[in-house]
Amino acid sequence: MSEPFAPSLYTPQRRLTRVVQVGDVAVGGNNPIRVQSMTTTDTLDTAACVEQVAELVEAGCEIVRITAPSLKEAENLANIGAELKRRGLRVPLVADIHFTPRAALVAVEHVDKIRINPGNFADKKKFEIREYDDLQYAEEVERAAERFRPLVRRCRELGRSMRIGTNHGSLADRIMNRYGDTPHGMVESALEFLDVCEDEGFHDVVFSMKASNPRVAIQAYRMLAARLAARSRESSGENGFAAPGYPFHVGVTEAGDAEDGRVKSAIGIGALLEDGLGDTIRVSLTEHPAREIPVAIALARRCEARWEQEPCRVDEATLFVDDPYATQRRHTRSLGASDWKIGGSAPVRVELDLGALPADPEACAREIAEAQRRFPLLVCEGLGVEAYDESDRSSLQALRGALASEGLRFPLALRAETRSVMDFLGMCERFVVPVGRLIDDAGMLEIAREAAARSCPLEWELRGDNDEIPSLLDRALEASSSAGLEDFLFSVDALLPVHAVRLLCARLRVRGAADAPLVLRYRKPAACSDPHALLAASVDLGAALCDGIGDAVVLSGFEKACVALDLGYRILQGARLRSTRTEFISCPSCGRTLFDLEETTARIKARTDHLVGVKIAIMGCIVNGPGEMADADFGYVGSGPGSVNLFVGKECVERHVPAAEADERLIDVIRSHGAWQEPG
Numbered sequence: 001m002s003e004p005f006a007p008s009l010y011t012p013q014r015r016l017t018r019v020v021q022v023g024d025v026a027v028g029g030n031n032p033i034r035v036q037s038m039t040t041t042d043t044l045d046t047a048a049c050v051e052q053v054a055e056l057v058e059a060g061c062e063i064v065r066i067t068a069p070s071l072k073e074a075e076n077l078a079n080i081g082a083e084l085k086r087r088g089l090r091v092p093l094v095a096d097i098h099f100t101p102r103a104a105l106v107a108v109e110h111v112d113k114i115r116i117n118p119g120n121f122a123d124k125k126k127f128e129i130r131e132y133d134d135l136q137y138a139e140e141v142e143r144a145a146e147r148f149r150p151l152v153r154r155c156r157e158l159g160r161s162m163r164i165g166t167n168h169g170s171l172a173d174r175i176m177n178r179y180g181d182t183p184h185g186m187v188e189s190a191l192e193f194l195d196v197c198e199d200e201g202f203h204d205v206v207f208s209m210k211a212s213n214p215r216v217a218i219q220a221y222r223m224l225a226a227r228l229a230a231r232s233r234e235s236s237g238e239n240g241f242a243a244p245g246y247p248f249h250v251g252v253t254e255a256g257d258a259e260d261g262r263v264k265s266a267i268g269i270g271a272l273l274e275d276g277l278g279d280t281i282r283v284s285l286t287e288h289p290a291r292e293i294p295v296a297i298a299l300a301r302r303c304e305a306r307w308e309q310e311p312c313r314v315d316e317a318t319l320f321v322d323d324p325y326a327t328q329r330r331h332t333r334s335l336g337a338s339d340w341k342i343g344g345s346a347p348v349r350v351e352l353d354l355g356a357l358p359a360d361p362e363a364c365a366r367e368i369a370e371a372q373r374r375f376p377l378l379v380c381e382g383l384g385v386e387a388y389d390e391s392d393r394s395s396l397q398a399l400r401g402a403l404a405s406e407g408l409r410f411p412l413a414l415r416a417e418t419r420s421v422m423d424f425l426g427m428c429e430r431f432v433v434p435v436g437r438l439i440d441d442a443g444m445l446e447i448a449r450e451a452a453a454r455s456c457p458l459e460w461e462l463r464g465d466n467d468e469i470p471s472l473l474d475r476a477l478e479a480s481s482s483a484g485l486e487d488f489l490f491s492v493d494a495l496l497p498v499h500a501v502r503l504l505c506a507r508l509r510v511r512g513a514a515d516a517p518l519v520l521r522y523r524k525p526a527a528c529s530d531p532h533a534l535l536a537a538s539v540d541l542g543a544a545l546c547d548g549i550g551d552a553v554v555l556s557g558f559e560k561a562c563v564a565l566d567l568g569y570r571i572l573q574g575a576r577l578r579s580t581r582t583e584f585i586s587c588p589s590c591g592r593t594l595f596d597l598e599e600t601t602a603r604i605k606a607r608t609d610h611l612v613g614v615k616i617a618i619m620g621c622i623v624n625g626p627g628e629m630a631d632a633d634f635g636y637v638g639s640g641p642g643s644v645n646l647f648v649g650k651e652c653v654e655r656h657v658p659a660a661e662a663d664e665r666l667i668d669v670i671r672s673h674g675a676w677q678e679p680g
């Protein structure tokens, strides 16, 4: 695809969008990113719904969605709206529709917006494999359009808006058979429905392209942005991003709960917001919906602040990766000693950076060793320290000794800003040299020569404004080439790291050094809390990782080594690069949910969270669960009150298992498919 996916690839810049009104709340344009969520209560229980809407509004939620699985629930939206009004609660309501066009036509009378899923609005999910010739395919599209048109007309008459909300895993059979369950299929599915809206002169449309895998979600939203821009360019002849496009509702679906749910959400939502894609967001957690709101607000405000930054004056004609619509790890050469390799086919490493050399090296080594003992999978794969002058020599020796006496073996990365500590090169496995205003070209050349002579890999850390990245890189490449240094790699220390890393990658391609490994660094500011740092690091590191960029992640500024290591591995798991724990895909629940999802998820987690690499889905209902549990290995899906269906992949292997037996039977299924291990 030749279209870019964002107005600028090298500076955070909001995509221009038209304003779509959702009741009193305006979405898109220059309005703030709107934060929304969904109730988990039974839609027929008016009091419970109103209570939960009130909790959401209190938490800062600006738009609330409520499921309307059938006509009864659609009708009850009128009572919910009336009761909210009576209590003086003004918040726009959205009806969530799957499989029931008739319910949509009732709901539209009572709410401000309708969400439809093009995959199941007019199609029953049969997972049928059949070939469609062009004529049959066109007939299917027309059949879906005929069912959809009355709703579009009614929305236009009543001044309601609509979300065309495509989900990975719940595409119509015709789309699946032609495009597969792919970002491309998701986009085609949405555009078929947009064609109907535009034919009817209806433009109050918002799009979403959700998936539980952040990488799939990112690709689908990007592809949609590019396709919409291309349509706009074809009709106006102008740059497709110059005319306001349809707003995006951004989210990662079935993200799960706790840290993993937050990390996955921050990676997907954050990466898209960095590109200016997103006018309203929902963080889907398997928790009380009010707990989604602070996460969403933190992500929204952080990104809005980035959109306010002075735009980067440097642009690159070259793309930063081969294909931004597909994930392929950037091809890099491998550096370092045999078991400490960085780049190439080595997994993305997780390292800590201590900053200044520790005053108490024994205590430092003990803490890392203790973290390794408690969490053996969270291996510290490298340690960074800084040295300033000759007086640091003994501290460095003491640290090496302390690490050795705790049995810790990993490479030391030594950052030095002056030439005076160059002979420390023999005491580390990687030298990190900040390239900025402090060091001149002669100093860089001298260090590069020394590193080449000692065969010590050298990390050039480009430190400056994003505008300066290309010139800093040129200086580092010049020094490396003049010194005959081949073992060099790069990192950036910039205010807008996602875009700085991209600029670096693009420039490396231009300079013929595209295979240089890259280190992604996240430094937690002193005033930043751990929960906030979790979101920030997930955005800054995860956005690049989802583009296949990064051979190591390095975290610094955390009080505890285990917290930093844990976060590093969670981010790699969220970006689907390294699996060090069980992957849980659980829906946020809604009015369709047939059991207490939060409690059930916690129970299943407690039994299975030692199954490294196994993906387990816990889904609230049989209507959407099987489709949306994506690429889970095993599924636990509510099939009726007090009963559960168990899945292996997409295949249902046990039906209507009594809930009381379902945990045990799930474990039996996992065991019989060879994926079970005894805990411990």
Ligand code: SF4
Residues within 6 Å of the ligand: 587, 588, 589, 590, 591, 592, 593, 594, 619, 620, 621, 622, 623, 624, 625, 628
């Ligand atoms: S899978 Fe979960 S969130 Fe989705 S419709 Fe079913 S119960 Fe609701």
